[in-house]
Amino acid sequence: MLPTTDLALLRRLAHEQASTRAPSVVAAVVRDGELAWWGGRGFVDGDRPDNDTQYRLGSITKSIVAVNVMRLRDEGKLELNDPLEKHVQGTSFGSATIAQLLSHTSGLTSESPGSWWERSPGADWAALDKSLATNAIRNRPGSRFHYSNVGYGVLGELVARYRGASCLDSVHAEILKPLGMSRTTPDAQAPHSTGYAVHPFADVLLPEPSPDAGAMAPAGQLWSTVNDLARWTAFVGGQTGDVLSPDTVAEMREMVTVDDGDAWNIGYGLGLQLVRHQGRRFAGHTGSMPGFVACSLIDPATQTGALVLANTTAGVAVVQVAIDLITIAEEHEPALPEDWRPSTVDPALLSLTGLWHWGPTPYHLRLLPEGSFLLSPVDASGRASRFRPDGEDVWIGLDGYYAGETLRVGRASDGTPNHLDLATFIFTRTPYDPAAPIPGGVDENGWTA
Template sequence: MLPSTDTALLRRIATEQSANRVPSLVAAVVRDGELVWSGARGWVTDGEAPGSAPDNDTQYRLGSITKSLVAALVMRLRDEGRLHLNDPLDKHLPGTSFGSSTIGQLLSHTGGLTAESPGSWWERSPGSDWAALEASLTPETIKNRPGSRFHYSNVGYGVLGELIARHRGMSWLDALRQEVLTPLGMSRTTPHPEGRHAEGWAVHPFADVLLPEPAPDAGAMAPAGQLWSTVNDLARWTSFVGGHTGGVLNPDTVAEMHAVATVDDADAWTSGYGLGLQVVRYNGRRLAGHSGSMPGFLACTLVDENSSTGALALANTTSGAAIMSLTMDLIRIADEQEPKLPEQWRPAEVDKGLLTLTGLWHWGPTPYHLRLIPGGLLDLSPVGTGRASRFRPTGEDEWVGLDGYYAGETLRVGRAADGTPTHLDLATFIFTRTPYDPGAPIPGGVDEAGWR
């Protein structure tokens, strides 16, 4: 990035590190799938080089960002047809006291489960195995009616980790390595620190002294926050959330993970949750990603869906740093200092057989335009106000809605004997080339006297 942008970004993380007394802080900006800026402040003590500055290969604990990687594994199972998000947990993990909660509800923290596992605080305690965790989850650990409200549940992701293990015949962590980390080149993302890493600290609230924080293995709760990673690896994950999925998931599936399933401040709607991803609104922007905290560490990764600019930040402090605000500010600074230029238009390869579908259609008297858009998709949008959606092909003359009112609905093309498109049937709504074309199957028919 430009020197002026570099200075503005560095000043922002320097202010955060100094003002909030953070032992060390690393951060980065990604754009269009590439790491374009990184910076660091403070020092780390890892037993190898005491008092040295962190860099892009220094490991920090991710905390709950782990959940978004676990969610990607669940979505892979869904895309393979091994499960459905509306399946009750009991169908795949029978015998729990909360088997009526669906997989989708567990992903979006609406399953009604308790926030923390029973017993001592799991983040600072050695974890137990799945059998012990399951035995502790009595009916009393169901705190809300499933689906009734957002209630963040670390326990829910411990459960999803076991779900993955049952389907894959290996630990959730081994599945993660094989299916996500290795394909994305995230070789420095591990369950425990390896090589150069930052030690986690608590900073005394009234004096400039530090206390080391423990980092035990969380056992069955590990899917809720166990992983460690680096700037380089987390930049790859940030790019993944931004749609550069490297074949691990279809971009449409990642977009589905972005969609808000619930909000945790209903009146204000500044923060919500999709399928394993937090979604926030900030200064007119819509950002998706995840924050994380464990004793001794804070972390955050977010990406702007519109500008494709993302940012991440990692700190080795239990509290103090405004890690999400910092990450949002880095995105804002990057886009304000260097606004992204629109892609240059150029002709594209399209299925010429689809050209006959394009142009003007009418739903009743309302005109719509049907366009071919990149990715082999259709865009159906009203000429004025109304319902717009994109569609992807699912078969010959059959398409499925990706967003808007028609998300998940099927669009079928009706043709004359000579193959000419005559109408579109979209969830029983009939679109015709002219308003209320009497030659098309208009529900309720068309008055024989016609327009008057």
Template sequence: MLASTDTSLLSRLATEQSAKRVPSLVAAVVRDGELAWSGARGRIDGELPDNDTQYRLGSITKSLVATLVMRLRDEGRLDLNEPLDKHLPGTAFGSSTIAQLLSHTGGLTAESPGSWWERSPGGDWPAFEASLTPETIKNRPGSRFHYSNVGYGVLGELVARQRGMRWLDALREEILTPLGMTRTTPHPEGRHALGWAVHPFADVLLPEPTPDAGAMAPAGQLWSTVNDLARWTAFVGGDTREVLHPDTVAEMRAVATVDDADAWTAGYGLGFQLLRHNGKRLAGHSGSMPGFLACTLVDENTGTGALALANTTSGPAIMALTVDLISIADEREPRLPAEWQPGEVDLGLLELTGLWHWGPTPYHLRLIPGGMLDLSPVDNGRASRFRSLGKDKWLGLDGYYAGETLRVGRTADGTPHYLDLATFIFTRTPYDPSAPIPGGVDDTGWR
């Protein structure tokens, strides 16, 4: 990035580290799937941490576990709307669906019963499951967002059952190795930061424990580096390298529930935290464990992302810092839109394009890149994109018509005559009497 941008980014990082008294703080900006900038402040063993120094990720681990679950879904091994009991029978909360566990709407308690799990050695699955009595259900499944570390411990066991191996082994085989995240591990390896608590009223430190969380490990066990987390940030932004289809990652980024319904600035998808900030739509996850804070976010529209890692239990506003790094990068070096160029299209689809009417409301149907259709009202209203399912059949991808089917009705000579979209009939002229319009068209016509 430009020298002036570099200075602004480093200034923001340095201010946070100094003002919030952080033993060490590293951060980076990601663009076009690559590390565009990185910086560090503070010391580890007397030296600046580098991009290969490990920090604990905390709950960013959840996003990787969610990706394993979505791979199972894409393979047809499970359905997100199925109750947990179908694949992991015997729990006290088997009626909660897999999607609800992914989105923290399953009704489960936030923390596992017993001692503070983040600071205590964790037990195995049988011991964990035995502790999850009916009293651990705190809300009606699906009724509200209630963040649950327990739910992700359960999802880790679901992955293990489906794959016939530990969730960590599945993670390494299916995600970490394909993405080149060789320095993401369940325990620190090589150069790493120690976790500290900073005294609130004096400049002294207390070391924090980092036990193995056992069955709760899928909620926050992993350690990683700037380099590896940059690769993961690019993945969340859509550079998936065949680990998942980009459409599946987009589905994970879609809003499943909101945390502040009145304002809707914070929400949750399927394994991703979601933020709306100054017109930006950001997806990723934050993380905290005793001695560590972490965050990764990416703007799904521009592809600009950022990350931050700190070895302190509290102090820095790690999510606000990450948001600010994205904003600084985009404000000082705005992304230029890609040049428009003519593209190769199926010329046979041109006859579908142009003006259509839903009743009296005019819509435009356009061909867009990727061989898709865009159906948008001339003024305000319901707009959606569609992907081909074969001859004259299209699947809605977003907006009001997401998941709905658009079918093309033709005349005897093959001319497109009307569109049937979820029972709504679109015609070339308003209420064309020759089209099969439900309710019919008054014989006396317009008057």
């Protein structure tokens, strides 16, 4: 980053640390998969925290566990619509689906029964399951967003049963190690910060405990650093390495449920929180445990993200700081668009491109560089979707209204494409072509004044 950008970013971080009286704060900006800037304010054991100082991630742990669940799905071991009972038998909440657990729509109680799990040593799965034998479901599954730490304890047990190891051991082997996140661990490893509560009316501190959460560990156990969390932030943006398909991560970023009612500014996907801000959508997760708050967000469209870690129980507005850092970076150093380059395409597909009509509405069908098609209204308002090939003259919707739907190419006797059949919607080269199937030109008199 340029010196002027560096100063603007550091000033934002310094203001947050001083105004909220946080013992220490570290933050970073990620661009195009790389750590572009980091800064630290306050002190850890008398020194400035740096990009290798550990802080507790809290619920960012959930997103990492969710990736393990999605790996199981991609391996064919489970389906997201499977009820939990199919994989973890004998619970009182087995009708909730895997997708509902991932998206906090299972209806499960928010916290595990007994003393507050975040400040208490955790028990094993058998004890957690027993504590949930009655009154575990607080809302009808699928009816609403209800954040459930318990749900991720349950998903941790699901992962453990398939992998034959604890959930966090599986996370280390399958996700953290391949991504090079060697300083992301279940327990603090030096150098690390100490979690504190800051007295509301005096400048004094109270150390917070950091016990092992046991079966609840998948809900918030992990510690990490700026360096490692920057790699994770890039992962959420689509820089997934060999850990997970970018398409699967994009699926995780899709909105499943809204968290803030009519405002629609905060929602949840499959293990990822989603934030809408000034026409943009960020993906990532926040985290809090006694003594710590954290946030990692990225705009997948621009590949600019930010992260914030602080060792205070409350006060630091981590989401706003992350968004502000992204905004400062992009305003001071806007990214240049990639150079346009011609691409190699199948010449046979060129005959499908161009103008098509759904009834009287004109659409463009454009061949994209990766070999997929984009079908979009000429006036840019209405339904648009991309399609991938799925056999000769067959295409499957990737996104938008037609996600998962089938588009088939209809051809005349000479092989010329003369209509597209998209889930029974017929697109023709001219409006309501009378030679096409319904809704072709039904009225025998045709167009009249």
